[in-house]
Amino acid sequence: MSPPPEHRRAPPPTDAETLCRTGRKVIATEAGAVAALASRIDAGFVAACQTMLACRGRVVVTGMGKSGHIAGKIAATLASTGTPAFFVHPGEASHGDLGMITREDVVLALSHSGESVEILTILPLLKRLGVPLIAMTGQPASTLARQADAHLHTGVAEEACPLGLAPTSSTTAALAMGDALAVALLEARGFTEEDFAFSHPGGSLGRRLLVRVRDIMHTGAEIPWVPEHALVLDAVLEMTAKNLGMTAIVDAGQRVLGIFTDGDLRRLLEKAGDIHAVPVAAAMTRTCTRVTADRLAAETVRIMEGKRINALLVVDAAGRLIGALNMHDLLRAGVL
Template sequence: MLVDDFNSAARPPSRQMMLHDQELRALALAVIQVEAQAVAALSERIDEHFTTACRLMFACAGRVVVTGMGKSGHIAGKIAATLASTGTPAFFVHPGEASHGDLGMITQQDVVLALSNSGETEEVLTILPIIKRLGVPLIAMTGNPASTLGLLATAHIHVGVAQEACPLGLAPTSSTTAALAMGDALAVSLLEARGFTRDDFALSHPGGSLGKRLLLRVSDIMHTGAEMPAVRENALISEALLEMTEKKLGMTAIVDADSKVAGIFTDGDLRRMLARNFDIHKTRIAEVMTANCTTIGSGTMAAEAMQIMEQKRINALIVTDAERRAVGALNMHDLIRAGIV
């Protein structure tokens, strides 16, 4: 027998996909439906146990220590991250590592949130005596209120599901989805209870596009002083066009003697004006400008400026102070360059 023939014979035959596209879609839909039902059933579990858990976490002088093993551990890690980013200091502790030294991370000022679908996870139960000895409040999230973990908890949140989405009933699917949704319910409830704001959220998300959207204000990117295009309302169209060409923002503010905004003239206004055959050397800009234009304050979030432009289908904004005096200008390209997309 040739070597290639031997290797070919030794390899097990590859499993070919025998399902049609329609069957695959039907299976996927079934999973979504089962998990959606599991999440919907949680509405009946928002009871006094849930509110007790919220109050324990709200009153926590230390941190919420979230723990769980296996798939529950992955969900616990995500819940800890969500809590931490929404105003509730929290971190994840692996229960297996906890019994080998990491229990020192838990103090008497903390609250422990333990996840276990069965409520009998050995690694979690092993650390319970220490948690109890510290007098730390224990919140359990399990699928079995009568389990050891459920019975020993200060507050127990029931996240049991009727069935897993896995056709074998083995892989944690619906149960982990339900636990994740309940974790979000806790985090958002605490967010509202603390009066957590968008600015607070921004402070914990300074990096990446999210940080830019939340932290950057109009004042950080607007053009001011000599860079801001502006002409008086008695200026000729030709003067306005020269100002637009020099400042390169595709617009110019039209202001009165006190620098208060009377209107705006944009590239779009220019195209509409040319269709009406105005003499640019004789016509005043006030005759063709857009009066009562949209303006924005310098302290406004840059992301809100983007939203205004998109909603009104405009490409530029004049920035004004409290007296509606023009103090700056910006256009869509400024927002795009700043990463506000």
């Protein structure tokens, strides 16, 4: 039976202005919660970092519900920035997964209330193992906080949820604190871009930081080149056969003397018209860009973009031609 008209709740406004106002309020509330964390980077934070740095095993991150989702992300961030870590569900820990934790490990437990039953249940076992415990809670006086060797306070003044029920500001604050831990540890370990790339070899970042010119350059019979006494027509035929938009001009010792490109050909045709008898040495670009095989492909991209060229030659320490590549090769390698 429908309620009488006077008791029916009016539908909430869904106009654009109201929706945007709500969205902005959420962002402002959560931003304030994160900003408040700065004053809590204190002795507890230092103790947490030092405990993790001293860990000879792995950091085991745990949490229930929404805190569990944040814990999983923190574990992934730690692992990818030089601190071996993994997530354990506290409910499963009581049913066998606790065996994944060793005496060499450190436990980082997240609970906004600090009273999550599933986490409190395994605390005696962690204490028995002698595993250092770091707690991240919104309640410094909670059971979990008091039992911890180091406590990170992530309490918030209010949730962004207007009902004050859905974890919003609190989970954002916990996530930010986790990032603060990970980055502080990254710097303390001297973790480098190359270290990061080795943790992400399949992604575009890993390719940019790991792929070198030698991995993608054309070699052997694929390299376009003509001797210094060749004609422009010979160079054009070589460019057409190798399809890189250019050819190297080399001396008898395979040392690069210059490069002849599609652009050089167009400029020559504008001037000379008939190119059949023109020596390529008279039309080539002598001050051509060259790189070594060990240069990062990402650096090579920046060089090519800076000089506005689409192809270049690869030489050894003696200036001998050993490879060639163009922008299409870099694109296929995923470094663009």
